[in-house]
Amino acid sequence: MNTPLQLQVKHWLENDPDPATQAQLQTLLDTQNEAELKARFAGRLEFGTAGLRGVVGAGPMGMNRLVIRQTSAGLGAYLLEQIKDAAERGVVIGYDGRHDSRTFAHDTASVLTAMGFKVRITSKVAPTPLVAFGVKHFNAAAGIVVTASHNPPQYNGYKVYWENGAQIIPPHDSGIAAQIERAANQAIPFLEHDDAVKQGKLILLLDDFYQTYRSGIKQSPMLQNHTATEKVSLAYTAMHGVGADMAETVLKDAGFNQVYSVAAQREPNGDFPTVNFPNPEEKGAMDLVIAEAKKHGAMLACANDPDADRFAVAVHKGAGEYQMLTGDQVGVLLGHYLLSHAPEHRGLTGTTIVSSSLLSKIAKGFGQQSYTTLTGFKWLMNVGIVKNQPENPFLFAYEEALGYTVGSMVWDKDGLSALVAFAQLTAELAANGQTIWDRLEHIYREHGFHLNAQVSIALKPDTPKIGAYLREHPPLKIGELDVLSTDDLKALERRFADGRVEKIDLPPSDVLTYCLAGGARVIVRPSGTEPKIKCYYEVVEPMTADDTLISAQNRATQAMEAFIAAHQASLPK
Template sequence: MNTHLQHQIHQWLQQDPDPSTQAQLQTLLDNQDETALTAMFSGRLAFGTAGLRGEVGPGPMGMNRLVVRQTTAGLGAYLLAQINDAASRGVIIGYDGRHDSYAFAHDAASVLTAMGITVRLTTRVAATPLVAFGVKHFNAAAGIVVTASHNPPQYNGYKVYWENGAQIIPPHDSGIAAQIQHAASQSIPFISLDDAQKQAKLIWLEDDFYHTYREGIHTSSVLQQHANTQPVSLAYTAMHGVGADMAEAVLKDAGFTQVYSVAAQREPDGDFPTVNFPNPEEKGAMDLVIAEAKKHQAMLACANDPDADRFAVAVRTAENDYKMLTGDQVGVLFGEYLLSHAPAHQRLVGTTIVSSSLLSKVAQSMQATCYTTLTGFKWLMNVGINKCEADNQFLFAYEEALGYTVGSMVWDKDGLSALVAFAQLCAELATKNQTVWDKLEQIYRQHGFHLNAQVSIALKPDTPNIGEHLRQQPPVSIAGLAVTSSDDLRQSLRTFSDGSTAVIDLPKSDVLIYCLENGARVIVRPSGTEPKIKCYYEVVETMTTTDTWAAAQQRAEQTMDKFIKAHQASLPS
């Protein structure tokens, strides 16, 4: 084994506070497993705009207590340099139910308080939206939530909120990363939480904090549509995460009495024993909650992901079966419902480039403003905050990956307020003797049946650079449809078919968007993390007066199939 690697490992072992990761490393050393050790020490788990996320394990490439301490020391140094009163405003920390989350959160608190920064730490597990809420509520300098959201059990993560209550965006991500790099070569400040408390640097967030968030949902101005709640019944799962107590409480506050929790998935469990991949979008993840809904003949089968920032729902059909709504369908239902009640000064809604274009059409028809951002709630919220004006306040934003923000209490996606809002939306429809399906059909009849699909293409090592190929030979038509405009987000430039151009007001990103005749759209996005590209497709079918939903959907699906095949065939392989 080379001496540089040996030196790195011994240095790490001297600082690693965790006996279990120490033992794992020692075993690999004893077995002379150079391949595994080289991988563990090949770099550092990258800190980016989602903070950290990776598999739990020893060494700088894993999620472990030393990486968390080094990351926190870097974050603390950055906060003290960037924000004048960071030490007194402090940092709020919460964590999910994964095996290491408690230790990681407590370590982070010990490091920050040792640096003189006040910490507010939750006394028990907390849904991610509570931490985002807490940043604004306490006017904190930042927030940290230890969570790997809906990733498989072997993962954990460390997510950072800036002082505005939204997830960090550039340049803060690279600024923090540089400070972490520096902190990793120093000794890390650390005091016990008992000492931190004696020095009045640690404040425990107990039941009253959780109650403040709960009360915030109950009194939220956008959640005051009190239609008769009696007709709404729903099954609910927390998916072995941290959402159940709060989800049941906020539903009860809003008057929903027929709520049936899936007992087998109600309590936090870092092993996720009943679900392979605790993401409501994954096949099979909703099976137990749909079974519970069937048992009670409930109207809805609802889920939060394990940190309760995302919301998924399956709705009973006329045939007494349950069908999942897509994120885009929930997004447009929310947009239409919330705009129909919103005051004149609160009509700002947002979505992302890869989500359906339907929300912007609904917003336009309802005299509202819809903005579009790059993918991710960090962009949706930071842009939303910047676009707010006294006479145009933020109302709602969503992305197709089941993330929704209803109102401005939390500047991140919140699966708990979304759960209440969706139940209220269904209660209002019931008073008009309508179902969710009736409402969607009404929207589709007005604006066209919108169908969206996503395809990932694995690239061979010798596949030519698809982005470069498309930039050098811009398509004039795709699948027989003329390209009406092309957006290159790397150049911030939109080019129309007549050759004229316009500047796009979005951060630079390796994304190409083609708008076609008949309202169709293709987005090509090389993956930042894997050797593949992602293509997002949208087709729009006009619904005639004699059309049924089924007929329009069938046409849209046929169009989509042809569209995807023709587009994929046109790409270099």
């Protein structure tokens, strides 16, 4: 007798177009592995503002060809409902170098062309920023990138851009998810590749498209500083991703000829054989590019993540040693550099609530506005698009997780333009006999040494709901520091110690921010599902005339350790 679960699995098998995932499920049925089947059919892989991301495997909880087809049918239905001329304006599709990415991208194209959409698909792997660029360039109704960015090899993902060229935000995520649910219970339209090409519905984006993006970087007003490029040497890694060809090309276009790519990591490889985790933030991921930099005595060791939307850099600090910059340090260096070069130093900069507050102080020093959003580039860019005005043009935004965007050519993070901008900053400093460390010290002397740290704190299962507890028992001090104001993004209110209350203009989110005497700050993000919280700390240490960068950093590190300990001691046990 068939159980409801077995019937569900058999129905899925009848619709699954992939012999490999069919075989996986059939083996689970044959061996009566009910626990694994239950896990694979426990629901659907959730579609959210980041699209889909999950482990490749059979069933509705995995990334596979049937899930991709159902998702594409749901997305297509939502686009037709929401955007006038969506089918004619069409969709741009690109994909990274993971094993299933090309197949998933072409399945997506076949579903959307069958629904009447004009689809432009990259003819080969493409960095994610090129697809975001393509949405604007072609005035498309949407863009899709099949990528799992810097996740481990077993993952893949499906990232969606809206017609404005930025990642989707609510309510589009829930609207698309609802249409996917409907599509999952219907026959999925499908037009074979060759038929779609014959009917003029599928257009392959050949080299001229890649060259258009390249020209955009070459001509960007923010990337025209060609001072002393011959003074800069850098090692580069694509981390087994898709960035190398374009990264090397745009660096050469900008006049950087001493570029040494890590050969072992240059070509796309979905197994990521030389790194435990293909994320430049992870320990050991930068080892090979730093070794390449040492070999050539290069100033910089630079990396893109596998889909080239993030940028990381380690900087030579003497005696053959290199030190990684934090995402915040790269962000404030680029923000300061770009503001100092913008016409009349004008330009809008932005960052997120959990990134350093230093960029806003730098912008203020230049007499410019800076904006702050919820965490995630989707918010940074959607707000940036709204605020981008002729009298106050968008210049730069970043988040601490190595995401940067320079100018408005791409409304998403772009590790390629960030790479060029950082090389140009380094060259200008070298022409004046200075280093990146000198510039950081200059910024810190003016605004204070800003140190940021992130800590996840596991609480006991019987600990009171942390968000509710903190709202009911608002702290007046953390350690020895007075709380000057509290931002409650659930209530969208800023409460000052003197009783004043201001409204906050952000989407609601379960986040509390405490600003303390001396410029310190802690942001608390309670987990809605587990007894744990994420805390983001910032301390600011003024630099005295006698301070060096190292002495200020040591003092800030001590202050940070004491601050974290005091804050954790104040939480309910």
